Amino acid sequence: MKIKVGFGFDVHQLKDNHPFIVGGVDLQHHKGAFGHSDADVLLHAICDALLGAANLRDIGFHFKNTDPRWKGISSMILLQETVKLIQEKGFNVGNIDAMLCLEAPKINPHIPQMQQNIAEAIGISIDDISIKATTNETMGFIGREEGVVAYAVCLIEKNA
Numbered sequence: 001m002k003i004k005v006g007f008g009f010d011v012h013q014l015k016d017n018h019p020f021i022v023g024g025v026d027l028q029h030h031k032g033a034f035g036h037s038d039a040d041v042l043l044h045a046i047c048d049a050l051l052g053a054a055n056l057r058d059i060g061f062h063f064k065n066t067d068p069r070w071k072g073i074s075s076m077i078l079l080q081e082t083v084k085l086i087q088e089k090g091f092n093v094g095n096i097d098a099m100l101c102l103e104a105p106k107i108n109p110h111i112p113q114m115q116q117n118i119a120e121a122i123g124i125s126i127d128d129i130s131i132k133a134t135t136n137e138t139m140g141f142i143g144r145e146e147g148v149v150a151y152a153v154c155l156i157e158k159n160a
């Protein structure tokens with residue numbers, strides 16, 4: 001069994017009256033993340049962790065932010081495409097551990113739905129998707145609600 005670890009990071013600006021989609025859940029907040037796709041910071045960090053584990057460059061390499069195919073697209077589709085890429089290299093996803101860093105809104109009530117969305121997109125158990133959240137203690141761009149950050153690590157495996 002060959003196992004590999006991957007790490008991902010993402011950041012998006014928050015703008016007033018913008019949808020705030022995180023882990024495929026609409027947070028219904030007065031601010032939201034701005035970007036070329038639906039700006040789902042959590043899914044982008046997870047995609048980069050998966051790509052990194054398989055040594056397949058990064059999300060911007062595969063899904064260019066100038067490509068009209070990806071404009072406004074659900075990042076769930078980017079996640080599914082990413083999983084296909086690592087499966088083409090013979091890997092399956094073991095588990096994912098992710099961390100969201102934002103000041104508001106509270107993420108805790110949404111975590112079960114995010115876990116379910118991600119588990120379904122990847123095709124693994126909800127128990128293999130860990131999502132955690134913290135504030136930045138009101139400091140910096142996260143504390144001022146100017147941006148949102150996500151980190152993720154993953155494990156992928158194949159029989160070798």
Ligand SMILES: [Zn+2]
Nearest residue numbers: 010040041044
């Ligand atoms: Zn992103």
